[in-house]
Amino acid sequence: MFGLQMIHEMDNMQREMEQLFRGLGFQAASCDMPQSGEIRVKDQGDAFQVEAVLPGLDAEKIDIKVLGRRLTLAGEFARPDIPEAANWHRRERSRGQFERNLQLAANIDAEKVEAEYQQGILRVVLPKAASALPKKIAVKTA
Amino acid sequence: MTDKQMINREEQKLEKVERALPLQRFTPDVDIYESEQELVVLADLPGVTEQDMHLEVERGILTLEAEQAAVEGVARKAYYRQFKLSERIDADAGTAELKDGVLQLRLPKTEAAKPKRIEVKTLH
Numbered sequence: 001m002f003g004l005q006m007i008h009e010m011d012n013m014q015r016e017m018e019q020l021f022r023g024l025g026f027q028a029a030s031c032d033m034p035q036s037g038e039i040r041v042k043d044q045g046d047a048f049q050v051e052a053v054l055p056g057l058d059a060e061k062i063d064i065k066v067l068g069r070r071l072t073l074a075g076e077f078a079r080p081d082i083p084e085a086a087n088w089h090r091r092e093r094s095r096g097q098f099e100r101n102l103q104l105a106a107n108i109d110a111e112k113v114e115a116e117y118q119q120g121i122l123r124v125v126l127p128k129a130a131s132a133l134p135k136k137i138a139v140k141t142a
Numbered sequence: 143m144t145d146k147q148m149i150n151r152e153e154q155k156l157e158k159v160e161r162a163l164p165l166q167r168f169t170p171d172v173d174i175y176e177s178e179q180e181l182v183v184l185a186d187l188p189g190v191t192e193q194d195m196h197l198e199v200e201r202g203i204l205t206l207e208a209e210q211a212a213v214e215g216v217a218r219k220a221y222y223r224q225f226k227l228s229e230r231i232d233a234d235a236g237t238a239e240l241k242d243g244v245l246q247l248r249l250p251k252t253e254a255a256k257p258k259r260i261e262v263k264t265l266h
Contacts, residue, residue, distance in 0.1 A: 007174060007227055009226075056242055086175040
C-alpha cells in the first residue's frame with residue numbers, strides 16, 4: 001500500500017531538533033499554528049495599520065468596511081480548479097468564506113482608508129478621525 | 143580572560159544576532175491532490191516573493207523552502223517542508239507558479255503511471 005502512494009511527507013524531526021537548540025531554546029522550532037488568518041494591528045500615532053495574513057484570496061471578493069471604530073474584513077478564498085475525480089492526499093489550507101471584525105481604539109476617517117493585497121497579505125491603513133487626534137492648545141501669555 | 147568570561151562573551155554575541163534577525167519558522171499548510179495526469183501541490187507561503195523561494199527535487203525528495211527578505215522592524219518568516227515523491231512522478235516536467243502567497247506546483251505522472259484505456263475488440 002505504502003509503495004503505491006504518490007507522495008508522502010518526510011520526517012523532519014532532526015532538523016526541528018537542531019533548530020530548537022540553535023534558537024533560544026524556549027521557542028518552538030517550527031510553528032504549526034494556523035498562519036492563515038493571523039491579524040496584526042499597529043498604532044502608528046495618526047493611523048492604524050492592520051495586516052491580515054490571508055494567502056490565496058479571491059482578490060475581487062475582498063470586502064472591507066469601516067464604521068466608527070469598527071473594521072470588518074470579509075472575503076473568500078479562491079477555489080482552485082480541481083477535477084472531480086481527484087484523489088486528496090492533504091487538505092490543510094483555508095477554504096470558503098471568512099469575516100473578521102476588529103474594534104479599534106479610535107474612530108477612523110473612513111474616506112482615507114487604503115488597502116492593498118500583495119503576496120497573500122492584506123494591508124489596510126486606517127487614518128484616525130480628526131476628533132481622535134490630540135490637539136495642541138496654544139497658551140496665551142500676557 | 144577566563145574560560146567562563148569567554149563563554150559569556152560568545153553568548154552575548156549570539157544574542158545580538160538573534161535579536162537583530164528574528165526569524166519565525168513555519169511549516170506551510172498544503173493541499174495535495176492527484177488527478178489521472180498529475181500531482182498538484184498548493185502551499186500557503188504568505189509574504190514570499192519568487193526571489194525568496196527555493197524549490198528543488200533531489201533523489202525523489204521535494205523540498206519547499208522560502209525565507210522572507212529582511213524588512214526593518216518586522217520578524218521574518220521562513221517556511222520549510224519536504225515530501226518524498228513516487229518514482230512514477232516526472233519531476234523534471236513539473237511547473238510552479240506563485241500567486242497571492244500561494245505556490246502551485248504541478249508534477250505530471252510518468253507515462254507508465256497514467257491510466258490507459260484498452261480497447262476491446264469484438265470478434266465476429
